[in-house]
Amino acid sequence: MSQAFEYFSMGWVDPYLFFLTALGTFAGIYVGAIPGLSVTMAVSILISFTFAWDVNEALALMAGVFMGGVYGGSRTAILLNIPGAPSAVVTALDGYPLAKRGEAGSAIGLSTVMSFIGGLIGIITLMIAAPIISEFTLMFAPRDYFLLAILGLLLVGALSGESLAKGIFCAALGVTLGMIGLDPLTAEERFTFGNLELTGGVPYIAAMIGFFGIAEVFVQLHHLDIKPIRQNLEKILPSWKLxxxxxxxxxxxxxxxxxxxxxxxxxxxxxxLLAYDHAKRITKDPSVPFGEGAYEGLIAAETANNAAVGGAYIPMLTLGMPGDAVTAVMIGALFIHGIQPGPLMLTETPHLFWFTVGNLTLANLCILIFGLTGIKLFSKIVQCPKGILLPIIVVLSVVGTYAIQNSVVDIYWMFGCGVLGYFLKMYGYQVAPIILGIILGPMIDVSYRRAALSVQNDIGLFFWEFLSNPISLILTASVFLILLNQFRNRKT
Amino acid sequence: MTSQPKSTKRTQIPGELVFACLLLSLSLLIAFYALSISGFSSMSSPGSIPMLAALFMLVSSLITVIKTTGTTTKNSTFITRLTPPILLFFASISLTYILVIDQLGFLISSGLFLFASILALYRQGPSIAMLVSINTLAIIYIIFRLIFKVILPEANLWE
Amino acid sequence: MKKSKLVLWLLLTSVTVSGAAFVHFTLESPTTNYPTRNIQGIIMWGAGGATDTMSRAITPYVEPQLNKEIVLINRSGGAGAISTKYVHNKKPDGYTLLYGAENPQLHGVLGLSDIDYSEFYAVNVLARGISVIVSHPDQPWRSLKELMDDVKARPKEIKMGSTGPGGLPYVVGAMLGSEGAFEVIPVPFDGDGPAITALLGGHVDFLPSGFTATAEHIRSGRLIALAVVNDKEISLLPSVPPITLDYPSFKKFLPWGPFYGVFINKQAPRNVKETLTKAFHHGASNPQFIRFVNDFGAIPMNISGQEADEFLRKWQSVTTWLLHDAGATKKSPTIFEIPRP
Known part of the structure; x- marks a missing residue:
């Protein structure tokens, strides 16, 4: 135990490691906030950058960037309706309406505190339950991933606005957009029309920037002469009561x-996405309706995505398997630094686990500090005259899209999605279900087909397996209960 | 279940029915292509989810078309409601911008775009537009190109 | 008053940043030798994959040799075909490198693209990976032969993890299939990682995989290695028999494995090719890099030019015909004038 504490505090007592973690978090917040700069990209660049460093120093910096980046995505989501990162898509749903109402300051304040809480829960779980959870996640079969994605997709009911039909249309459109390109399982071309550029698919960050950012720019052009709402900057920190x-x-x-x-x-x-769905279902009367600036929506998104950071480290530290794209890159970094990521890491390089936990805790604290400073300045962005702000948003969207993978075609996609998104918005369609479809579509596609292949395309066996295993059974039951509930709610 | 009394009495926005029909035809087109991926060959064929998605698109867009017919149009035209001149101007200048960015390079094309659009939208004279453009470009260039080493489009007009 | 303050502030910023930009540009002023500016490296697979890790590991050893930075970018998609075409279409001046794996050699027969490595100059083939056939300890098999016999006894019941057509498990599966009846249920995953996770969770029964990703799981006993797809034992897995022990006919396919290399357009000037080849050769000879490659479960190769071309051609010939005979190709290798091994 004292050994664990010693490793835990390594990053706290060594001023240089402390500095690196803080610096990483600070940089991460901006990486996360700027659309097109992703945490995955930043950590990849850090591999070369920290090449000659000590492995602990490299890991400290990376942990900071990871933590900060996931949090930072909320900034632009709230202020400009452009999610800085995919995990901030849901933040935009209620964060941007809050900013439009003049509550950008308190929205950022709340998201900071909630990110901190989420991050902390993630770290604590990592600390006390990592081995159990990693064994638990191994039990998830392809069909369970399929069920999980379906659960997420049921959120469409909550995101549809006035018309469920329009919402379903948008979600299905998103799923279709997500299908473009080479099928990952058979390398069959789908909707590519023989064009090589299309085999890469629609990068969903480009679609996201288009549907959220550019579409909103066009909508805002209607209100060019309306003075921007004065932001209330009196109260930034959420009250303890709240x-x-x-x-x-x-x-x-x-x-x-x-x-x-x-x-x-x-x-x-x-x-x-799943957390938002959960919040929407258990909240009987939100502060304002979801999607119009509900605190509950913002809280769900921000706690969940920061808690997911600690979660992503669980399989990495216990099994040497990535929990997401960022930890995949970190595993590569461990290799380069001469550490063999795998199940033996816990016993052979024992300091790694507690050192990482310590770093993440520190980075999480830094979020609270950096996050709560400079909010006033950031909120002023929203007060900037629209005639200046809108062109800058377009340039930022273009550069951000191009930065993902240096592709001009991606810019065309982004712009096309923006124009389509504008008309959809004007005619009462919601763009959020499209993003839902793009994110979940590929997951539904591969996990469903993987599950079908595992049972040799036997339909009876396919459905039987949904009931034959406790995890699948719980997930199936949840899907049905939610569906039932939605039908009932629509009727009354 | 989906029909809410509110929405049937609603007046429609100019062009709403046309747009709904356009989406319906888009769904038809997508359904056609989805069908051509692998047909109904097996449960796990690459075309199965695209076909399912296309089916959902078809049904939902059909419902929308049916619900939209019969509503009356408000007293406004497509132009004033959806494409006012300023929007058309901004959309076309943005489109030009993204089309030439590969030839002119990031700095020149973005500079021209920012200057022209701020001049037109902010209407406070060329000097402010110029200053804001240069500053924005410089900051973006420093963050993306110098700090994060992102390669930005470079001019290849004279190569 | 307020407006003039704004203008002043903006002016001040402009002066500072344009000064910084000016310094930056003058530092990058061109001279006559290659390389005079930073080089762009396009990685054909996504961040965190084996190709990505290999590329990011070699680059820092090469940069000091070139005195310039190599800016790495991941451009995955089309199983590498998009990157390959992108680099091929760029001006052949040596400022765009392709960091790639074996995939383009199969793009022709899989109907993805007509561009393969014959259009490129191989600056360096850095390393080749070793494949192993792994299974879960709960399964009864302790050797490849036992597994194969069970597959014959219970056709279409045993699940094999796979990674899609042309992927490593697929090709090794095709090799096993060339030994006669081999009816398994292939369940495709997005890569080695997810496939191993599924094997650990018992959702598939066995998996031909890169040694890199499985090494630690084998060492910890969470997975067991049935055979190494190589013609002799490898030092990192001393007790695991080479596949040729039970199946000597496999010799004709070997050495086989995924490989990682750096390529430029064939049309690049000679001095560019020479500079790059020298720099990468130097980098790949670094003992630290060699240690990394070994840790990574791969075999260092460090070959270029003619020697690399021969390796690439043999690899293509073996693999495309293997896939063709297994009925997994869209176009015959003969269309691309690939000789039968």
Missing amino acids: VKKYLPLSLQTSGIGVIVGALPGTGGDIAS
Whole structure:
């Protein structure tokens, strides 16, 4: 135990490691906030950058960037309606309406505190339950991933706005967009029309920037002459009463975040979607309706995606398997630094586990500090005259899209999605279900087909397996209960 | 279940029915392509989920078309409601911008775009537009190109 | 008053940043030798994959040799076909490198693209991976032969983890299939990692996989290795028999495994090729890099030019015909004038 504490505090007592973690978190917040700069990309760059460093120093910096980056995504989501990262998509749903109402400051304040709480729950879970959870996630079969994705997709009911038909249309459109390209299982071309560029598919960050950012720019052009709403910057820090009121919700959504984050192949984006769904279902009367600036929605998204960070480390530290794209890159970094990531890491390089836990805790604390400073300045962005702000958003969207993989075609996609998104919005369609479809579509596709292949395309056996295993049974039951509930709610 | 009394009495936005029909035809087109991926060969064929998605698109867009017919149009035209001149201008200048960015390079094309659009939207004279453009470009260039080493489109007009 | 303050502030920033930019540009002023500016490296697979890790591991050893930075970018998609075409279409001036794996050699027969490595100059084939056939300890098999006999006894019941057509498990599966009846249920995953996770969780029964990703699981006893797809034992897995022990006919396919290399357009000028080849050769000879490759469960190769071309051609010939005979190709290797091994 004292050994564990010694490793835990390594990053706290060594001023240089302390500095690196803090610096990483600070840089991460900006990486996360700027669309097109992703945490995965930043950590990849850090591999070369920290090449000659000591492995602990490299890991400290990376942990900071990871933590900060996931949090930072909420900034632009709230202020400009452009999610800085996929995991901040859900943050935009209620965060941006809050900013439009002049509450950008308190929205950022709340998201900071909630990110901290979520991050903390993630770290605590990692600390005390990592081995159990990693064994648990191994039990998830392809059909369970399929059920999980379906659960996420049921959120469409909550995101549809006035017309469910329009919502379903958008979700299905998103799924179709997500199908473009080479089928990952058979390398069959889908909707590519023989074009090589299309075999790469639509990068969903480009679609996201288009549907959220550019579409909103076009909508805002209608209100060019309306003076921007004065932001209320008196109260930024949420009151203790408010935090206490939402504590039960934030604990639940953090829990969802950790588990989904720990599942290999699912990260903060899906975690926050499922958490949002959960919040929407258990909240009887939200502060304002969901999607119009409900604190509950913001809280669910921000706790879950930060809790998913701790979750993603679970399979990495216990099994040497990535929990998401970022930890996949970190595993590569461990190799380069001469550490063999695998199940023996816990016993052979024992310091790694507690050292990482310590770093993450520190990074999480840094989020609270950095996150709560400079909010006033950031909120001023929203007060900037629209005639200046809108062109800058377009340039930022273009550069951000191009930065993902240096592709001009991606910019065309982004712009096309923006124009389509504008008309959809004007005619009463919601763009959020499209993103839901793009994120969950590929997961539904491969996990469904994998499950079908495992039973040799035997339909009877396929459905029987949904009931034959405890995890599948629980997930199936949840899907049915939610469906039933939605039908009942629509009727009354 | 989906029909809410509110939405049937609603007046429609100009072009709403046309748009709904366009989406219906898009769904038809997608359904056609989804069918051509692998047909109904097996439960796990690459085309199965695309076909299912296309089916959902078809049904939901059909419902939307049916619900939209019969509503009356408000007293406004497509132009004033959806594509006012300023929007058309901004959309076309943005489109030009992304089409030439590969030839002119990031700095020149973004500079021209920012200057022209801020001049038109902010209407406070060329000097402010110029200053804001240069500053924005410089900050973006420093963050993306110098700090994060992202390669930005470079001019290849003279190569 | 307020407006003039804004203008002043903006002016000040402009002066500072344009100064910084100016310094940056003058530092990058061109001279006559290659390389005079930073080089772009396109990695054909996504962040965190084996190709990505290999690329990011070699690059820091090479940069000091070139005195320039190599900026690495992941451009996955189309199983590497998009990156391959992108680099091929760039000006052949040596400022765009392709960091790739074996995939382009199969793009032709899989109907993905007509561009393969014959259009490129192999700056360095860094290493080749070793494949192993792994299974879960709960399964009864302790050797490949036992597994194969069970497959024959229970056709279409045993699940094999796979990674899609042309992937490593697929090709090794095709090799096993060339030994006669081999009816398994292939369940495709997005890569080695997810497939191993599924094997650990018991959702598939066995898996041909890269040694890299499985090494630690084998060492910890969570997975067992049935055979190494090589013609002799490897030092990291001393007790695991080579596949040729039970199946000597496998010799004709070997050495076989995924490989990782750096390529430029064939049309690049000679001095560029020479500079790069020298730099990468130097980098790949670094003992630290060699240690990394070994830790990574791969065999260092460090070959270039003619020697690399021969290796690439043999690899293509073995693999495409193997896939073709297993009925997994869209176009025959003969269309691309690939000789039968």
